Amino acid sequence: MSLSLAENVIVAGADNRPPMLDKTMYSSWASHMLLYIRGKENDKLLVDSVLNGPFKYGTVIVLGTQLHLQQ
Structure with missing residues (x-):
């Protein structure tokens, strides 16, 4: 009697999660x-x-003069 594909996977001890997300392999999949x-x-x-996080917009202060409305 031959085993089905699903039974072969179970016998081999496979998980339901991909191996690249295994915490012990973090440095490997990060690289x-x-x-x-x-x-x-x-x-x-x-x-x-x-490496440094998403870009954050900064604030730019522009020096200027006060304007008065002319009538």
Whole structure:
């Protein structure tokens, strides 16, 4: 009697989650993700966003003079 594919997976001890998300393999899949990003367009901006967090807009103060309405 041969085992079905599902039975073979159960016998092999597979989980329902992908192995790349296993916490013990974090450094491995993190480096794979960075290599994947480096192969994309705008890779430097994407890697910077991943390593340093998303871009946050700052405030710019422009010095000026007060204007008076002329009548």
